[in-house]
Amino acid sequence: MDAKLQKQDASAVIDSLESFLLEVTDAVNATLDLDTLLNRVAELVHRAIKYEIFAILLLNERTQTLRIRFQKGHPPEVASRIRVKVGQGITGLAAQLGEAVLVSDVSEHPEFISSGVGARSELAVPLISKNKIIGVIDLESPVPGYFNIEHQTLLTLLASRIAVAIENARLYSRVARQAKSLALLNEISRDITSILNLDALLDRIGKSLARIIDYQMFSILLLDAGGTHLVHRYSQRFNENIQLKHDIPLGRGLVGYAAEHNQPVLAPDVTEDPRYIPLNPETMSELCIPLVYKSKVIGVLDLENTRRGYYNEDHVRLLLTLAAQVAIAIENATLYERLALQEHRLEQDFALARELQLRLLPQGTPKIRYAEIAARFTPARTIGGDLYDWLTYSGGDLTAVVVGDVSGKGAPAAIYAALVSGIMRSIAPEEPGPAEMLSGLNHSLAERPTPAHFVSMLFVLWDAKQMRLQLANSGMPRPVRCRQGKAESIDATGIPAGLFRSVNYEELTLEVEPGDLFVFFSDGITESTNADGEEFGEKRLYKIIEQNGNRSAVQTVSAIFAAVKEFVGEVDAFDDQTVVALKVKDSSKK
Numbered sequence: 001m002d003a004k005l006q007k008q009d010a011s012a013v014i015d016s017l018e019s020f021l022l023e024v025t026d027a028v029n030a031t032l033d034l035d036t037l038l039n040r041v042a043e044l045v046h047r048a049i050k051y052e053i054f055a056i057l058l059l060n061e062r063t064q065t066l067r068i069r070f071q072k073g074h075p076p077e078v079a080s081r082i083r084v085k086v087g088q089g090i091t092g093l094a095a096q097l098g099e100a101v102l103v104s105d106v107s108e109h110p111e112f113i114s115s116g117v118g119a120r121s122e123l124a125v126p127l128i129s130k131n132k133i134i135g136v137i138d139l140e141s142p143v144p145g146y147f148n149i150e151h152q153t154l155l156t157l158l159a160s161r162i163a164v165a166i167e168n169a170r171l172y173s174r175v176a177r178q179a180k181s182l183a184l185l186n187e188i189s190r191d192i193t194s195i196l197n198l199d200a201l202l203d204r205i206g207k208s209l210a211r212i213i214d215y216q217m218f219s220i221l222l223l224d225a226g227g228t229h230l231v232h233r234y235s236q237r238f239n240e241n242i243q244l245k246h247d248i249p250l251g252r253g254l255v256g257y258a259a260e261h262n263q264p265v266l267a268p269d270v271t272e273d274p275r276y277i278p279l280n281p282e283t284m285s286e287l288c289i290p291l292v293y294k295s296k297v298i299g300v301l302d303l304e305n306t307r308r309g310y311y312n313e314d315h316v317r318l319l320l321t322l323a324a325q326v327a328i329a330i331e332n333a334t335l336y337e338r339l340a341l342q343e344h345r346l347e348q349d350f351a352l353a354r355e356l357q358l359r360l361l362p363q364g365t366p367k368i369r370y371a372e373i374a375a376r377f378t379p380a381r382t383i384g385g386d387l388y389d390w391l392t393y394s395g396g397d398l399t400a401v402v403v404g405d406v407s408g409k410g411a412p413a414a415i416y417a418a419l420v421s422g423i424m425r426s427i428a429p430e431e432p433g434p435a436e437m438l439s440g441l442n443h444s445l446a447e448r449p450t451p452a453h454f455v456s457m458l459f460v461l462w463d464a465k466q467m468r469l470q471l472a473n474s475g476m477p478r479p480v481r482c483r484q485g486k487a488e489s490i491d492a493t494g495i496p497a498g499l500f501r502s503v504n505y506e507e508l509t510l511e512v513e514p515g516d517l518f519v520f521f522s523d524g525i526t527e528s529t530n531a532d533g534e535e536f537g538e539k540r541l542y543k544i545i546e547q548n549g550n551r552s553a554v555q556t557v558s559a560i561f562a563a564v565k566e567f568v569g570e571v572d573a574f575d576d577q578t579v580v581a582l583k584v585k586d587s588s589k590k
Contacts, residue, residue, distance in 0.1 A: 032172040038070035041162050045137070048158070049151050053117055053140035057084065057091055058166075059133055063268060063309050066091055066136060073140070074115050082115065089113035091136045094124035098133060100152045104145040123147040125155045127163035134163055134170075174314075184212060185318070189325040196336040202234035203241075205326055209301075212322070213315055217280060217304035221248065221255055222330070223297065230255055230300060237280075246279075253277035255300045258288035262297050264316050268309040280304060287311040289319040291327040298327055366390050368399045369464035374553035375580040376561060378573065385413025386522050386576035387421055393431045397465040400428070400437075403520040403580050404457040405476060407496075412453070413576075420445070420455045420497075434459040434472035435507035438497060442474070442505075445498035454498035458520050462582065469510045469518065469582075474503075477526060480542065481510070482517040482549040487542040514586035517549050517556060524575035528564050536567050553581040 031037050042054055053073035057066040066084040068074070074082075087096040089111050094101040101124045106112040112122070119140035127135040137159055139147060188208040195201040202220050209218065217237050221230040224247070232244035251260040257275050258265045265288040270276040276286070283304040291299040301323060303311065365373045375388050385406030392399050404420060406413045420441065427440045437459045445455070456475030463470065471479065475496035478489040494505050521541070528536040544563045548556040557579050564577065 032169050034166070034169040034173055035070075037165055037169045041137075041165075042070065042072055045139075045155065045158060048154050049139065049147070051139045051141065053119060055079070055091075055138045055140075056127075056135060056166075057138060058135040059086070059095060060309070062312060065309075066095060069135070073117060075117070078115050082113075084113060086133075090122050091124045091138045094126045094136050094138075095133050098126055098128065100125040100156050102147055102149070102152050104147075106140075118142045120144040121146045123151055123155060125152070125159045127159050127166060129163040129167040134167060137162070182321075185322055185325075188212075188322065192326065192329040193332070195329065196333050198233075198330070198333040198337050201329055201333045205329075206234055206236050206241075209303075209322070212318060213303065213311075215303040216306055217283065219244065219255075219302040220299060220330075221259075221302060222291075222299035222334075223250070223259065230259055233299075248277075254286055255288045255302050258290045259297050259300050262290050262292060264289050264320060266311055266313070266316055268311070282306045284308045285310045287315055287319070289316070289323045291323050291330065293327040293331045298331060301326065361387070362389055366392060366399055368462060369397065370467065370585045371462055371464065372553045372583045372585065373401065373580065374557045374583075376557050376578070378561070378577045380409055380524065380573045380576050385409060385417050386524065386578040387417045388578055388580050389421060389424070391425070391428045393461075397463060398431070399462045399464070400434075401460040401462060401520070401580060401582060402457065403460075403476060403522065403578060404455050405522040405524075405576070405578070406455045407453050409576070416450065416453045416455070420457070433507060434461055434470050435505040438472050438474045438494065438505040439503065442497035442503050443501070446501040449498070454496040456496045458492075460518075460520065460582070467512055467584075469512060470507060471510070472505045472507045474505060477521060477523050477538075480519045480521075480545055482519070482545045483513065483515070485546055485549050487545045487549070489538075512584045514584055515550070516584040517545065517553070518582040518584075519545055519556065519560075520580045520582075521560075522576060522578040524573065524577035525560065525564060525579060527575060528568050528573060528577070529571060530568050531571055536564055540567065553583040556581045556583070 031040070038056055041056065045051065045054065055068050055071040055074060058069045059066055064086045066086070068079045068082055071079050084092045086092050090101050090103055090106070090109065090113070093111055103109045103112070103122045106119055106122050117140065119142060121141045121144055123139045125137045126133055127137060137155060139155070141147065188211070191208065192201060192204055195204055205220065206218055209215070218235070219232055220234040222233045223229070224231050228250055229247040230250065231247050235242050235244045248256050250256055254265045254267055254270070254273065254275050265286070267273045267276060267286045270283055270286050283306065285305045285308055287303045289301040290297050291301060301319060305311065361377060362375070365375065373390065377386055377388060379386070385408055387402070387404045387406070389402040390399055391402070402424065404417065406417045406420065408416070423441055423444045424437065427437060432440060438457060441455075441457065458471065458473050458476040458479060461470040471490070471492055472494065473492040474494040478492055480487050480489055490508065490510070492506070492508050495503050497503070526536055526538050526541055540563065541560065544560050545556065548559045551559070560579050561577070
């Protein structure tokens, strides 16, 4: 009868244990939040074993140390600092052996590590998942011999289920953290790629990175132009921006090594790394990530922390992903900065060129007998290819008026215009007639041909003594004469100079009358276009000339430019604009 009762009691115990284990399995698998899970584990273990001191230590595989992840009964300030190497202490021994360690009296165990709670007995059971140690469950009691073999067996059975649940929760937490990090990385990447000011970009990178990794010291170092030193471009120490002046030679220190070998450097304890340069006494761990653009290292992200072992492989993988976008953003901002500097220099050069070009133009209008002259030139860009000039022949009664338009725009056209002006002035002492001047100019330009460059020119010779105009044209728009309020074109045409070696130019002689108004202009006037794509055209120009036929040369030029400006509105000029007007006076009046 006693044997039967014992058998029934044993069966009841087994049924109760199985029921408890199922309950444990259901409870630990019902959540993927690690903190919630560990709290439930503590409660379930306490139901089976009435402990006073409890801890779950998780293993850091890289450092092979156990750290308390959850505890009850230990002083918090002590528990947060405890790090147990595998093989050390009772918990470290359980992790090393991969089996439970039961100590009835810790005072007799040489490996016991005290947390200051007066423990006398201890039971440590390893957490094993997929044949791998992930941590240890540790129970302590102030009573010697408190734990027994039944406790050990039960806790070992619980540990196998708890280990699986912890691994699942850690995996879920890791995946959730990675998903959050990737979303944050994507947001940061979009943010930084829109910034083209390098200093603003580096500051944004530093602040954005703090949202991913809680660094204490951070620097961005960029490789100098010579590729021999890393220069501190951005540095932050304990949330304060600082300026670091010392450059680091390529290959020296952790950052130099990362840049030279194009690989991340993870130093859990800088004091044990011979490459470390002791610049910051607070630094205990450091992570250096090279910035690579088109297979070339352009700099390094450097993170430092006052805690040993703070950075890990997850940080490395995360920052390698971010570093690719950071490198592109930095390179874009650097290129923009370089282009902005070049543009500023070009603007300065163009401003000087514009000043020089304007100085090459006549600084006023000549005082000539029986006529007045006015002129205006507006380049489409900072400098342009239109030109005008006047030359006074010996005797004072002959004055040459020149209006030209060089092919192209900008600096090349301006340089070619200066060449044309120089050639023309070299011929001028011979006092040639209009056709002779254009032939000489064409011959000189044809001897030194420049691809895609030529010049259209109108050369007009005012003879105050004979009261007449002589003119020849090499491709400029036909000049206009306004007499008694009627504007008509002068049928003078020709081939631009500089295209062919031998060209004959036709010369016209026009008898003038007092009040005659002659207007010479470049095609930038008639071809000015408004927002609708409509050109100003000759009809509008002739109308403006007729309306101002009785006014002075200066007033006529001003009226033409005002009409063109009103017509085009906000549309930028496509071509240079030049107008020269000559108004004949009454020769009988002095």
